[in-house]
Amino acid sequence: MRVRFWGTRGSIAKPGPATVRYGGNTACVEVRSEGGALIVLDCGTGAHALGHALAAQPGPRRGHILITHTHWDHIQGFPFFAPLFLAGDEWDVYAPRGLRESLRETLAGQMQYTYFPVTLDQFAATVRYHDLVEGEFTVGDVRVTTRYLNHPALTLGYRLEADGATVVYATDHEPHSRALAHGHAAELAGEDRRHVDFLAGAELVIHDAQYTAAEYATKVGWGHSTVQSVVNMAAAAGARRLALFHHDPHRDDSAMDVVVAAARRAAGERVDVFAAAEGQVIDAVGSAGARREPAAPAVAAECPVPAELLAQSVLVAVGEPALRHRLSDAGHADGLTLVVAKDPDETLSLVRAAPPSLLLLGRWLAGRDGLEVCRAIRTAAPELPIVMVATREADADRAAGAAAGVTDWLVAPFSTLYARTRIRAWALRQACRWVCAPLPADEAERLRALREAQLLDTPPEERFDRLTRLARRAFDVPLALVTLVDAERQWFKSHAGIDTDQTPREAAFCAYTIHGDEPFVVPDAQLDPRFADNPMVAGGPRIRFYAGHPVRLGGQRIGTLCLGDQRPRDLTEADRLMLRDLALLVEQELGLPSR
Numbered sequence: 183m184r185v186r187f188w189g190t191r192g193s194i195a196k197p198g199p200a201t202v203r204y205g206g207n208t209a210c211v212e213v214r215s216e217g218g219a220l221i222v223l224d225c226g227t228g229a230h231a232l233g234h235a236l237a238a239q240p241g242p243r244r245g246h247i248l249i250t251h252t253h254w255d256h257i258q259g260f261p262f263f264a265p266l267f268l269a270g271d272e273w274d275v276y277a278p279r280g281l282r283e284s285l286r287e288t289l290a291g292q293m294q295y296t297y298f299p300v301t302l303d304q305f306a307a308t309v310r311y312h313d314l315v316e317g318e319f320t321v322g323d324v325r326v327t328t329r330y331l332n333h334p335a336l337t338l339g340y341r342l343e344a345d346g347a348t349v350v351y352a353t354d355h356e357p358h359s360r361a362l363a364h365g366h367a368a369e370l371a372g373e374d375r376r377h378v379d380f381l382a383g384a385e386l387v388i389h390d391a392q393y394t395a396a397e398y399a400t401k402v403g404w405g406h407s408t409v410q411s412v413v414n415m416a417a418a419a420g421a422r423r424l425a426l427f428h429h430d431p432h433r434d435d436s437a438m439d440v441v442v443a444a445a446r447r448a449a450g451e452r453v454d455v456f457a458a459a460e461g462q463v464i465d466a467v468g469s470a471g472a473r474r475e476p477a478a479p480a481v482a483a484e485c486p487v488p489a490e491l492l493a494q495s496v497l498v499a500v501g502e503p504a505l506r507h508r509l510s511d512a513g514h515a516d517g518l519t520l521v522v523a524k525d526p527d528e529t530l531s532l533v534r535a536a537p538p539s540l541l542l543l544g545r546w547l548a549g550r551d552g553l554e555v556c557r558a559i560r561t562a563a564p565e566l567p568i569v570m571v572a573t574r575e576a577d578a579d580r581a582a583g584a585a586a587g588v589t590d591w592l593v594a595p596f597s598t599l600y601a602r603t604r605i606r607a608w609a610l611r612q613a614c615r616w617v618c619a620p621l622p623a624d625e626a627e628r629l630r631a632l633r634e635a636q637l638l639d640t641p642p643e644e645r646f647d648r649l650t651r652l653a654r655r656a657f658d659v660p661l662a663l664v665t666l667v668d669a670e671r672q673w674f675k676s677h678a679g680i681d682t683d684q685t686p687r688e689a690a691f692c693a694y695t696i697h698g699d700e701p702f703v704v705p706d707a708q709l710d711p712r713f714a715d716n717p718m719v720a721g722g723p724r725i726r727f728y729a730g731h732p733v734r735l736g737g738q739r740i741g742t743l744c745l746g747d748q749r750p751r752d753l754t755e756a757d758r759l760m761l762r763d764l765a766l767l768v769e770q771e772l773g774l775p776s777r
């Protein structure tokens with residue numbers, strides 16, 4: 183991919199002699215893949231010069247504009263982007279789905295007669311608008327993964343993968359951890375960990391780095407990163423190059439030089455740091471090894487949301503920040519209106535004043551027992567679905583919950599995807615046909631045995647691949663796996679018939695299989711209330727049939743040998759015996775040193 187910077191400044195355009203080297207125009211980056219896909223990242227004032235350069239070339243053009251969010255510094259160049267006025271051109275415009283307005287309505291807003299002489303309807307090019315949520319889609323030969331960033335507006339980062347290289351564009355983002363933002367070498371956890379995963383292995387990371395750690399104290403909550411935190415995150419992600427981006431309008435070229443020099447010292451050998459400069463061109467040439475498989479099964483970023491869902495509001499009264507963020511992300515992904523309450527009193531008065539369609543209530547809230555709070559709210563709102571959110575299984579006392587009027591429970595750990603599926607179902611008052619397997623009683627010992635085996639994240643081995651090949655052939659199924667069920671994921675020691683090497687544990691059929699010593703069989707997942715809405719069934723590999731047999735090591739069921747098919751089917755008694763035999767062969771290999 184070839185990357186060219188047309189605008190690098192944040193907040194407001196600042197052209198002039200003091201910014202001539204790093205640039206004065208606001209965010210706009212051009213990316214072209216070897217396959218010819220043309221992507222424009224953001225349409226700040228830099229889009230004006232890009233538009234003229236494109237219009238000067240023979241057309242018609244076909245391009246894709248990916249907007250992170252609709253703050254002015256990211257869309258002000260849109261009405262001045264010349265190709266939109268050229269008949270025959272085709273442009274697809276993407277941005278996060280807003281809470282109330284569609285992307286087209288938001289962009290039309292800044293082109294109303296009061297502000298601008300030409301309206302959106304006067305574009306001569308064919309322009310299509312796409313509202314995005316978190317997920318994946320493709321643009322020509324480029325695979326695009328989106329992720330919500332931490333910013334006062336609903337903002338998406340874009341990870342572009344093509345030609346064996348990865349470029350990540352993550353601007354207007356503040357670290358969740360204050361310590362991290364201040365530039366301390368803080369441990370990466372929760373959403374910050376996930377953000378680093380989003381940058382993982384990139385050839386080039388283009389990242390918001392508006393402030394220095396020294397300036398940050400007065401900028402907390404403004405939705406921007408510090409140079410020091412970005413260096414640490416890019417290094418932790420194993421990124422090769424880091425382009426500091428969204429330069430503060432107060433910083434002139436010589437001040438930028440100082441910032442870059444300090445960033446280079448902080449980065450050392452870990453990552454190659456520079457500050458993006460207007461006009462600069464970078465070729466992101468990757469090694470195939472840099473390609474990262476998604477941790478979650480692919481979810482379409484252009485996700486249709488039922489219209490009746492958009493009218494719903496959700497009240498979030500959860501004290502724990504990481505859980506509250508995840509629930510908010512999940513609600514935003516479906517365009518729900520979210521209201522946050524910080525304590526029991528506020529929760530109760532909001533329920534009384536403007537009844538929400540769903541209440542997500544923390545098991546503990548501002549020091550008070552959530553069950554008590556639930557009882558109080560139940561009296562005021564007998565019909566309201568109240569979902570109790572607990573940080574761990576031990577806190578989820580379901581009998582006491584039922585007595586207090588709790589409708590359902592959501593227990594951490596859970597992913598945004600899982601929370602989203604559940605929230606959608608509660609808000610629409612539908613049954614959610616996706617139920618995570620409970621943790622086995624001996625989970626701690628089980629995980630210990632798994633860790634001691636030292637098999638997680640090891641390279642593929644022929645001795646296991648041989649067995650999954652045999653299983654595929656013997657059962658005539660497209661999918662056979664040797665899986666290891668880890669704390670929050672299942673990881674595949676051998677995977678025949680599927681590209682990915684892990685899935686979240688909550689989506690894993692095998693999380694059920696490790697509960698017993700018998701084969702666990704799901705003849706038709708679409709008919710099974712535990713699996714029908716599971717992303718592995720509703721999307722991804724579209725599993726219909728599953729059969730797994732646990733495999734033991736040190737007396738613990740650390741994983742499975744399993745089969746999958748896109749057709750519904752069942753196992754005969756003879757099949758079950760053969761599956762057991764193969765599982766025993768896997769166990770034998772697990773007990774031997776790798777060779």
Ligand SMILES: [Zn+2]
Binds near residue numbers: 192193256354428
């Ligand atoms: Zn901005």
Ligand SMILES: [Zn+2]
Binds near residue numbers: 251253333354
């Ligand atoms: Zn912004």
